[in-house]
Amino acid sequence: MxxxxxxxxxxxxxxxxxxxxxxxxxxxxxxxxxxxxxxxxxxxxxxxxxxxxxxxxxxxxxxxxxxxxxxxxxxxxxxxxxxxxxxxxxxxxxxxxxxxxxxxxxxxxxxxxxxxxxxxxxxxxxxxxxxxxxxxxxxxxxxxxxxxxxxxxxxxxxxxxxxxxxxxxxxxLSGNGTVEPTPDTGWMTTFLNQVTEKVGEAQTAANEAKQAAGNAQTAASEAQNSVNTAKTELSNSLDDKITTYLLSYYTKEQVDELLKNVDLTDVYNKINNIDGLAKFNVEYIPDTQTITFYNGETLIKSITLNTDPTATWVASYNKVVDQKIIDATTPIQTALDEYKGVVNADLQTIHQNIDDLPETLKSNYYDKEATDNLLKSKADSSDVTNVTNRLSAVEQLANSNKTSISSIGTKVASLEDALAGIETDPGKTYEITKSETDENIYILWE
Incomplete structure (x- = not known):
């Protein structure tokens, strides 16, 4: 059971x-x-x-x-x-x-x-x-x-x-069968759920980045339109000004010659660069976690998101943890060393106080053997025994005398009673004698 x-x-x-x-x-x-x-x-x-x-x-x-x-x-x-x-x-x-x-x-x-x-x-x-x-x-x-x-x-x-x-x-209770446990993967499911949640957050961030890139592309298109409008207005304004200027000072051939000498390469390059913003594009592939940047059909750069820690990072993290352990244990070790020094000093003082204790006891106190010897030197045991016996004999004698005195008192009382009953007739005489067999007995004769 x-x-x-x-x-x-x-x-x-x-x-x-x-x-x-x-x-x-x-x-x-x-x-x-x-x-x-x-x-x-x-x-x-x-x-x-x-x-x-x-x-x-x-x-x-x-x-x-x-x-x-x-x-x-x-x-x-x-x-x-x-x-x-x-x-x-x-x-x-x-x-x-x-x-x-x-x-x-x-x-x-x-x-x-x-x-x-x-x-x-x-x-x-x-x-x-x-x-x-x-x-x-x-x-x-x-x-x-x-x-x-x-x-x-x-x-x-x-x-x-x-x-x-x-x-x-x-x-x-069990027979001859055996229990075959199956692996528990519940913890892994929970872990994968959390990983999926983090991937979802990354996907959300990627979508936000893609949306931001789309917004940037829209802004670039708007900028391009502004540039085209500005370029058209600038050209029209320039043409008007040149025409007015040439009409005042130059012939058509002279203006063409002057325009040939004007270098507009830098201006055209900047305009072409502005035109390129309209072709900027960003794509994100969730399966491979890859973000790719394009200029039209031309690949600018691809970036793959990686959340796995590197060996270098792990080694660096271990160094940080080891240093934290050293920093935490050093004060403890120092305190233990100080405490050990104080305890050793106290123990040394205690040893100094108790190491001479046996000699002190021998010098200032009597042990059992010394006490017995001292008593023997003061009185012999046989003498003590004789004194004890004598005291016992004296005590017995005192008790015997006490008994005899009590008996005498009793007999005297009886005698007083007898004397009180004696007749006062002058024709009679009386005599008291002591018993010859018992000294405690008195006899009254008439």
């Missing part, structure tokens, strides 16, 4: 295995699933799964599992584990990242599971994880962590990992 999750946790503690802290506080179940909170469209949503016993991921990235979560081998998509997690860590909004559950089975296999039913408010994320058959394929202790993957505001890679936790998968 399978044991409960709570009993299995006690068993693991006895075997000195590291198990997640299971002490729940009162504020860990303050949220119950509600459709009033918005859902994130990046994650799948299920309407039938529900559980209000949340496992908590605190601000220090510790995971506290709820005791009611029980898993058995051969189970598949039957255990729904809800989590409550802080929305921001160091100011980074985890809702903008991709959350995954990374689990390691008892045999060491890596399994990923994607959160579902992602809801959020200003402070927390609320989501569930449906435990797949790949995690429940074998009995034993399953280690897991929650990961958040994405990029920061500069487009740099971002990865947050919680502290590892664990839960136990109990063995269920």
């Amino acid at each position: 399978a044991i409960s999750f709570k009993d299995s946790m006690k068993k693991n503690i006895k075997e000195n295995k590291a198990i997640v802290n299971l002490n729940l506080t009162e504020d860990m179940a303050v949220y119950t699933e509600s459709n009033s909170l918005p859902y994130s469209s990046k994650y799948s949503r299920y309407t039938e799964y529900t559980d209000s016993n949340f496992s908590i991921i605190d601000e220090n990235k510790n995971i506290t599992m709820d005791l009611s979560q029980i898993n058995l081998t051969q189970e598949e998509n039957s255990q729904y584990v809800p989590f409550k997690m802080f929305r921001k860590y160091d100011g980074i909004d985890q809702l903008n990242m991709t959350l995954l559950m990374h689990a390691v089975t008892p045999s060491g296999a890596d399994v990923y599971a994607t959160p579902v039913n992602m809801q959020y408010d200003d402070n927390y994320l609320y989501f569930g994880i449906i435990i797949p058959g790949t995690i429940c394929a074998e009995s034993g202790n399953v280690q897991f962590e929650i990961q958040a993957l994405g990029t920061n505001e500069k487009g740099e890679n971002y990865k947050l990992i919680t502290k590892s936790s664990s839960f136990n998968v109990e063995k269920s």
Whole structure:
């Protein structure tokens, strides 16, 4: 018969295995699933799964599992584990990242599971994880962590990992058959959805660029029309002025000769360049993510968008991370060295105070052996015994005398009573004698 999750946790503690802290506080179940909170469209949503016993991921990235979560081998998509997690860590909004559950089975296999039913408010994320058959394929202790993957505001890679936790998968009833888990690709689907979303954003940006290029082409056409109009007006005006000028001073042949000497090459080149704006065109191919610029039919340049990080970038990023680690650990190491120096000085002082303690005790105090010898030198044990015996004899004698005195007192009282009853007749005489056999007895004679 399978044991409960709570009993299995006690068993693991006895075997000195590291198990997640299971002490729940009162504020860990303050949220119950509600459709009033918005859902994130990046994650799948299920309407039938529900559980209000949340496992908590605190601000220090510790995971506290709820005791009611029980898993058995051969189970598949039957255990729904809800989590409550802080929305921001160091100011980074985890809702903008991709959350995954990374689990390691008892045999060491890596399994990923994607959160579902992602809801959020200003402070927390609320989501569930449906435990797949790949995690429940074998009995034993399953280690897991929650990961958040994405990029920061500069487009740099971002990865947050919680502290590892664990839960136990109990063995269920089974015959000779074996469980063949199927690969879990849900996390990959979520990741591809987010990639598709980013590609869609890139497509939108490309469309906006294409629209801007179209606007530029329209503006160029308008500029060309303005140039053509200006050129026509300039030619007409120039012709009029030349005609007027020549009529006043030159003949037709002289004007032709003068015009031959005028160099208009630079003007014509600039006009031709302005004409070229009308042929400017931009095309974008989504399948290859390529932007191509044309001057009429002539290719100007093609640009292929590439979002994969280069080896140089990765190496540079690793150097930055290593330097940040060095910068963070150097003050700690310095503080430890200073603390070590203070502790060593204190220990040296303590040693100086206690190293001479045995000699001090011998010099200033009597030990048991010295005390016994001192007592022996003051009085011999036989003398003490004789004094004790004598005191006992004296005590016995005193007790005997006390008894005799009491008996005498009693007899004197009896004698006084007898004397009181003596007749006062003068014809009688009386005599008192002591008994010869008992010195304590007195005899009255009449």
